[in-house]
Amino acid sequence: xxxxxxxxxxxxxxxxxxxxxxxxxxxxxxxxxxxxxxxxxxxxxxxxxxxxxxxxxxxxxxxxxxxxxxxxxxxxxxxxxxxxxxxxxxxxxxxxxxxxxxxxxxxxxxxxxxxxxxxxxxxxxxxxxxxxxxxxxxxxxxxxxxxxxxxxxxxxxxxxxxxxxxxxxxxxxxxxxxxxxxxxxxxxxxxxxxxxxxxxxxxxxxxxxxxxxxxxxxxxxxxxxxxxxxxxxxxxxxxxxxxxxxxxxxxxxxxxxxxxxxxxxxxxxxxxx
Amino acid sequence: xxxxxxxxxxxxxxxxxxxxxxxxxxxxxxxxxxxxxxxxxxxxxxxxxxxxxxxxxxxxxxxxxxxxxxxxxxxxxxxxxxxxxxxxxxxxxxxxxxxxxxxxxxxxxxxxxxxxxxxxxxxxxxxxxxxxxxxxxxxxxxxxxxxxxxxxxxxxxxxxxxxxxxxxxxxxxxxxxxxxxxxxxxxxxxxxxxxxxxxxxxxxxxxxxxxxxxxxxxxxxxxxxxxxxxxxxxxxxxxxxxxxxxxxxxxxxxxxxxxxxxxxxxxxxxxxx
Numbered sequence: 001x002x003x004x005x006x007x008x009x010x011x012x013x014x015x016x017x018x019x020x021x022x023x024x025x026x027x028x029x030x031x032x033x034x035x036x037x038x039x040x041x042x043x044x045x046x047x048x049x050x051x052x053x054x055x056x057x058x059x060x061x062x063x064x065x066x067x068x069x070x071x072x073x074x075x076x077x078x079x080x081x082x083x084x085x086x087x088x089x090x091x092x093x094x095x096x097x098x099x100x101x102x103x104x105x106x107x108x109x110x111x112x113x114x115x116x117x118x119x120x121x122x123x124x125x126x127x128x129x130x131x132x133x134x135x136x137x138x139x140x141x142x143x144x145x146x147x148x149x150x151x152x153x154x155x156x157x158x159x160x161x162x163x164x165x166x167x168x169x170x171x172x173x174x175x176x177x178x179x180x181x182x183x184x185x186x187x188x189x190x191x192x193x194x195x196x197x198x199x200x201x202x203x204x205x206x207x208x209x210x211x212x213x214x215x216x217x218x219x220x221x222x223x224x225x226x227x228x229x230x231x232x233x234x235x236x237x238x239x240x241x242x243x244x245x246x247x248x249x250x251x252x253x254x255x256x257x258x259x260x261x262x263x264x265x266x267x268x269x270x271x272x273x
Numbered sequence: 274x275x276x277x278x279x280x281x282x283x284x285x286x287x288x289x290x291x292x293x294x295x296x297x298x299x300x301x302x303x304x305x306x307x308x309x310x311x312x313x314x315x316x317x318x319x320x321x322x323x324x325x326x327x328x329x330x331x332x333x334x335x336x337x338x339x340x341x342x343x344x345x346x347x348x349x350x351x352x353x354x355x356x357x358x359x360x361x362x363x364x365x366x367x368x369x370x371x372x373x374x375x376x377x378x379x380x381x382x383x384x385x386x387x388x389x390x391x392x393x394x395x396x397x398x399x400x401x402x403x404x405x406x407x408x409x410x411x412x413x414x415x416x417x418x419x420x421x422x423x424x425x426x427x428x429x430x431x432x433x434x435x436x437x438x439x440x441x442x443x444x445x446x447x448x449x450x451x452x453x454x455x456x457x458x459x460x461x462x463x464x465x466x467x468x469x470x471x472x473x474x475x476x477x478x479x480x481x482x483x484x485x486x487x488x489x490x491x492x493x494x495x496x497x498x499x500x501x502x503x504x505x506x507x508x509x510x511x512x513x514x515x516x517x518x519x520x521x522x523x524x525x526x527x528x529x530x531x532x533x534x535x536x537x538x539x540x541x542x543x544x545x546x
Contacts, residue, residue, distance in 0.1 A: 099422040123427075159434040
């Protein structure tokens with residue numbers, strides 16, 4: 001799969017900008033899955049199968065698997081998505097960031113071991129930390145830019161050199177647009193809680209896809225996010241929702257409840273495309 | 274183990290500022306270990322047992338294990354270090370960075386699953402991304418500050434707001450010194466290729482421990498590093514060397530060769546303390 005091609009096809013053919021984030025927390029699983037050794041896989045698989053036709057991508061968050069020694073269930077989950085929903089790209093949310101030979105190992109982890117179609121990466125260590133990922137032409141590399149958490153401003157909102165009052169997150173966006181995205185496989189993470197900054201990143205980066213967490217549980221505004229971030233053709237966004245969809249239901253019908261929540265979110269997004 | 278207490282004890286009692294980085298690359302293992310399913314563990318265990326009395330800490334780099342589906346060997350390795358070398362702290366080099374409930378999962382991964390004594394973390398997402406790690410009082414949290422790679426300057430060397438010409442890496446150092454290190458469990462990563470910047474970080478942060486990669490294979494100057502970064506009592510530094518020690522020998526005596534390389538590096542460091 002070529003990540004960017006598959007993402008654009010999903011935006012159009014499925015008419016969806018919704019990304020379902022897979023952050024499995026066993027404490028919140030329905031009772032009938034509690035205690036099963038493969039509970040994480042079974043929970044996520046049910047969510048995936050119930051929502052795949054409604055999304056432009058899935059985004060498993062690796063920390064939830066690693067904290068529970070469940071890397072094998074993450075492998076099985078991504079295998080399942082590729083086998084049963086082959087047109088749906090998988091973004092591995094890992095926020096890795098390292099240099100040289102170590103970055104190469106992380107790229108092997110994400111793209112060869114897990115066979116993810118894209119990975120999230122931190123830009124703090126600069127260009128050569130991105131290069132090992134960019135070396136995989138068909139994969140996506142989605143860099144942290146402006147994050148939706150309270151401390152996101154500690155560094156990202158600092159004004160950096162020069163006269164224009166450019167902020168650090170704007171510099172990251174500009175580095176991507178002007179230098180790092182030469183192969184067209186970069187994206188950026190911009191939180192939904194800052195629509196003005198989504199608009200600024202869109203202005204700086206043309207059609208670069210933006211991964212936007214922070215709607216749902218984190219309170220971001222869907223209308224403002226879509227208006228600020230959509231491209232001229234109504235694409236350009238992976239709007240991520242996790243907990244509001246995963247835990248929409250608490251019983252054996254949790255997957256059906258997740259589907260209803262995903263449908264409502266997709267439609268709320270589409271109302272403003 | 275309390276990380277900072279153990280680290281200070283190791284600096285004094287073992288008379289060493291050397292950190293051996295465990296970046297196991299099976300392609301470089303001696304022939305007699307090639308092809309063994311537990312080769313990564315056996316290689317690292319031999320290095321650890323041959324060098325533990327010469328180091329202030331060990332630093333396994335998780336990407337090398339994750340790329341090869343060898344998390345179980347990383348668990349076994351850290352268990353081994355705690356069992357056989359209980360006074361030697363383990364820094365898990367993972368450079369994680371995420372927010373809220375996801376950062377909590379990464380902290381569980383590092384401190385509960387692997388039982389590491391400290392972890393490296395990226396500061397790009399700001400204060401609340403550090404807090405879940407800081408919540409473990411006895412653990413160390415070592416933030417990326419000024420890295421030794423070519424692209425390290427892309428962001429870290431940008432001047433950020435205000436009149437003093439403060440650079441981004443200096444702001445990170447100051448945030449740690451003035452705010453994030455309230456419990457005294459923070460450290461900073463500063464590359465050996467920039468001694469003037471090690472000195473600047475030392476000036477800004479008092480006695481905060483600095484993890485310094487980049488000597489050996491990356492060409493950093495030991496004398497300049499020690500003079501710039503040591504504290505008044507001759508401590509304050511974890512000077513990391515990986516490949517120059519791990520692959521000092523190519524045969525069955527690789528561990529003895531690693532010991533000789535570690536001894537020489539420790540002594541070269543101590544010549545300038």
